[in-house]
Amino acid sequence: MSERDLLMIPGPIEFDPAVLRALGQKTRGHLDPLFMQAFSRALKNLRVVFEAPSAQPFVVAGSGTLAMEMAVANLTQPGDRALVVNTGYFSDRLAAMLERHGAAVTHVRAAPGDAPTAEEVERALAGGPFKLLTVTHVDTSTAVLTPVQAYAQAAQRHGALVLVDGVCSVGGEALAMESWGVDVALTASQKALGVPPGLAVLLASPRAMAAWQARTRPVASVYLDFAEWLPIHQAYEAEKPAYFATPPVNLIAALDVSLQQLVAETMPARVRRHQATARWLRAAWQRLGLTMLPKSEALAAHTLSALYYPEGVDAALVKALGAEGVVVAGGLHPELKTRYFRVGHMGAVSMNDASAVVAALERVLKR
Numbered sequence: 001m002s003e004r005d006l007l008m009i010p011g012p013i014e015f016d017p018a019v020l021r022a023l024g025q026k027t028r029g030h031l032d033p034l035f036m037q038a039f040s041r042a043l044k045n046l047r048v049v050f051e052a053p054s055a056q057p058f059v060v061a062g063s064g065t066l067a068m069e070m071a072v073a074n075l076t077q078p079g080d081r082a083l084v085v086n087t088g089y090f091s092d093r094l095a096a097m098l099e100r101h102g103a104a105v106t107h108v109r110a111a112p113g114d115a116p117t118a119e120e121v122e123r124a125l126a127g128g129p130f131k132l133l134t135v136t137h138v139d140t141s142t143a144v145l146t147p148v149q150a151y152a153q154a155a156q157r158h159g160a161l162v163l164v165d166g167v168c169s170v171g172g173e174a175l176a177m178e179s180w181g182v183d184v185a186l187t188a189s190q191k192a193l194g195v196p197p198g199l200a201v202l203l204a205s206p207r208a209m210a211a212w213q214a215r216t217r218p219v220a221s222v223y224l225d226f227a228e229w230l231p232i233h234q235a236y237e238a239e240k241p242a243y244f245a246t247p248p249v250n251l252i253a254a255l256d257v258s259l260q261q262l263v264a265e266t267m268p269a270r271v272r273r274h275q276a277t278a279r280w281l282r283a284a285w286q287r288l289g290l291t292m293l294p295k296s297e298a299l300a301a302h303t304l305s306a307l308y309y310p311e312g313v314d315a316a317l318v319k320a321l322g323a324e325g326v327v328v329a330g331g332l333h334p335e336l337k338t339r340y341f342r343v344g345h346m347g348a349v350s351m352n353d354a355s356a357v358v359a360a361l362e363r364v365l366k367r
């Protein structure tokens with residue numbers, strides 16, 4: 001891929017030059033006052049982005065998968081029951097983690113491209129009690145956007161904690177963690193937060209922290225234990241020195257820059273921008289005769305598109321687009337993998353980028 005190519009996959013994405021410059025700056029010591037200031041500001045801004053003023057943020061070196069396992073390791077212990085709203089590949093991954101940590105998992109499933117209704121989730125919750133309900137906000141394997149708020153309301157009626165995998169949504173889709181009653185929401189730096197890969201980001205509500213505190217067994221991983229990270233994050237937020245494991249200094253400096261941009265744009269404006277881009281792209285997909293994988297407009301994410309290959313076209317399309325300077329992703333859902341492709345449109349993606357993708361697709365499909 002040349003430096004002029006457009007990276008339009010569902011993460012990593014095109015990054016803002018100011019974010020990349022922060023990554024390339026001189027590495028400061030992890031106790032340098034300027035670094036502590038940046039980390040403190042980033043933690044505070046995460047509460048703004050997640051709309052969770054009373055949540056505890058954690059930023060740890062790792063990918064989104066680590067954030068998922070951090071949530072599971074701290075919130076479950078052997079014998080706990082968890083209900084997984086299963087919309088595809090990443091829901092399966094979360095279920096595997098829950099089982100590895102000793103939880104008994106029940107699934108509420110939907111066909112690829114669909115999501116269980118809030119009523120279906122509520123009926124499954126009634127078969128509990130469950131300690132935890134897990135939801136993939138945007139399932140990156142199908143581009144399905146799930147009704148998290150309605151699920152969370154149902155979970156609250158049944159006394160279950162709500163864990164949201166927001167790796168493909170936070171910073172692009174509406175997610176009001178606190179007012180929706182979400183207890184843990186997590187993401188990774190390289191998706192809609194707009195920072196190169198390497199940071200696992202997790203916010204935990206007071207209810208989630210209380211559930212962690214009420215554990216009867218230690219967390220099965222030292223690196224993931226809130227007990228190790230809580231004092232560190234509290235210290236950094238207060239700009240005081242602390243050490244458990246060396247923070248990825250440059251990535252956190254880049255996160256600080258990106259979050260400042262996000263907060264300046266404001267979350268409502270950012271969500272509207274993602275919606276406008278997605279709407280424009282949907283009209284373009286239709287014009288090109290492409291069918292989206294999500295079963296309805298209401299279920300379609302605004303951070304990426306999953307599109308069936310047209311008749312007589314296969315994965316060679318992805319390659320041909322690459323030759324046109326536009327990098328998109330193939331399929332991921334195990335049942336449909338070879339039948340569709342995915343275009344990411346989150347973060348700093350502009351209408352110019354969106355137009356470039358459509359134009360390249362038009363050229364390639366014509367051929």
Ligand SMILES: *Cc1c(COP(=O)(O)O)cnc(C)c1O
Nearest residue numbers: 063064065090138140167168188
């Ligand atoms: C990308 C993604 C993940 C995994 O994140 P990694 O950074 O690749 O570990 C998990 N869940 C969802 C919804 C994702 O889109």
